[in-house]
Amino acid sequence: MSLVFAGVCSHAPGITGRAHLAEPGIRDAFHAEFRAMGEALAASRPDALVIIAAEHFANFFMNNMPAYAIGMADHYDGPIEDPGWLGIAKTRIPGNAALSQRLIKDVMDDVDVAFAEEWKFDHGIMVPLHFLTPRYDLPVIPVNINCQGPPLTPLHRAWAFGAALRRACDAVPERIAVVGSGGISHWPATPDSGKVNEPWDREFLDRWTRNDRAALLSYTDAATYRDAGQGGFEIRTFIAVAAAARGAGTIRFYAPIPIFSVGCTVGLMAVA
Secondary structure (H helix, E strand, O other), rough: OEEEEHHHHHOOOHHHHHHOOHHHHHHHHHHHHHHHHHHHHHHHOOOOOEEEOOOOOOEEEOHHHHEEEEEEEOEEEEOOOHHHHHHOOOOEEEEHHHHHHHHHHHOOOOOOEEEEOEEEOHHHHHHHHHHHOOOOOOOOOEEOOOOOOOOOOOOOHHHHHHHHHHHHOOOOOOOOEEEEOOOOOOOOOOOOOOOOHHHHHHHHHHHHOOOOOHHHOOOOOOHHHHOOOHHHHHHHHHHHHHHHHHHEEEEEEEEHHHOOOOOEEEEEEEEE
């Protein structure tokens, strides 16, 4: 069939693990839009959900860090973190190894990727699934873009990966949804944790909604680190979704929620 749904969202662990500490009005508005995104996802009737996330040293380490990795298993388990800390119970999530393999083979025509038959999901995937597929009944294909251990893949390669993923999705008979999860500006596990650069976030999201390739790829890692923290490197997941979807985006929710340590985002993008 083809790509039938595209969107982006935040994945900070505080979204679920510290929900009780957030101001109720803004928390509830954010969670409502997150769930509405899940309803839109379900309405697209996907056969599988590709989640492009940053993997926070849960499975891949500096002794062997792939720039890109795609899961290729019939099931996955998560969260790898303590369930009480994250606020999400441990569960088994369905995959689709055969579909993953076909997508990987097609992506490899353009971008070299690693693949993994074992993968423990961390908050980068589990937080989105908690809101988007709360019954955990939709097969998931996890994707990791290395956003944490420099040297990082260049932004133009993240775009190329998204474009390759789109071509792969269009080549299979299944209906595929893709969601990118990540930042935007945040400084996790540092003295600046809780800081959010709202103007920087809003400028990035404006570029993303316009699907302005040149503007999205104009960021440098040095400037991103200065202005958006090491968590800002996760813009790669949003860029990959923009390349895959090809359309214009709509931000359904954005607001800094310091107790969640991030500017919380829910966005949809037209598939063109």
